[in-house]
Amino acid sequence: MQNSNYILSCDIGGTHITSAIVEKDSWKIINETITRSHVNSLEDAKSIFLDWTNNMKSCLEKTDLEINNIGIAAPGPFDYEQGIALMKGQSKYDSIYNIQVTGPILNGLGNDGLNILYINDAAAFLQGEVFGCGLDHKDRILGITLGTGLGSAVWSQGEKAFDADLWNTAYKESIFEEYLVTRWFVRRFEELTGMKETGLREILEKHGNSEDVIQLLAEYQENLLNFMQFFSEKYNCKSFVIGGNIVKAWERIFPEKSILKGFDIQIGKYQEHAAIIGAAALFSK
DSSP states (O other): OOGGGEEEEEEEOSSEEEEEEEETTTTEEOGGGOEEEEOOTTSOHHHHHHHHHHHHHHHHTTOOOOOOEEEEEEOSSEETTTTEEOOOSSSSOGGGTTOBOHHHHHHHHTOTTOEEEEEEHHHHHHHHHHHHTTOTTSSEEEEEEESSSEEEEEEETTSOOEEOOOTTOEETTEETHHHHSHHHHHHHHHHHHSOOOSSHHHHHHHHTTOHHHHHHHHHHHHHHHHHHHHHHHHHTOOEEEEESGGGGGHHHHOSSGGGGTTSEEEEOSSGGGHHHHHHHGGGOO
């Protein structure tokens, strides 16, 4: 197998970076290379780049494969074509605002011959599921991530997936995100019962099939169906890949599948590692 078939792929979050080597022919992660490290994104630029590149070097040290390409999934706002961080006022990465990050990364790795491409993290999740699950023969697929935030992305044949950025679309009394994430379950459950729980898992574990839980899940189902319908019409597509922590309760949210018959839905298979595959798939051409 050609050494150039191996890609260093990184998923950068607000408090961590995970790197791994991905094999291009199969889009499989080489498990023994998975390397996760803490990142203090409130530090100065030098410290942040050191955290990132130390993680990447640790990953590379786990293999003797020749690596020429690096794919990086990063949160927005970010200029993904130019590799410029644009996050400001989000309690993360303020110190690298407006910095072109490729140079410092290559300097930290001690190799300016590497090629680096960037992708939005929500888009990387979708792209990773598409390639990892062999769905790349389809014309278009929409991605939704449901957790502490609402992620939405679009992948089309022959193109890089992109962030659909629908989280702040007006819905009911507020925006879609406020009705589809973990804090909605916490807030709405307290409204219904007067009880405080920390998240959906705790609600389901402690309160089972109570009438309040049944109502809570029915309301969430309605909100999610409305978002899927909106997203589907906007991009003329019925195919979805859905991920994030909330989908662990998918069977409880949609006990009756006939209500979904208008959509083609796949639950994310790779979940937290999907972004790693998605960033590597930037080199699919």
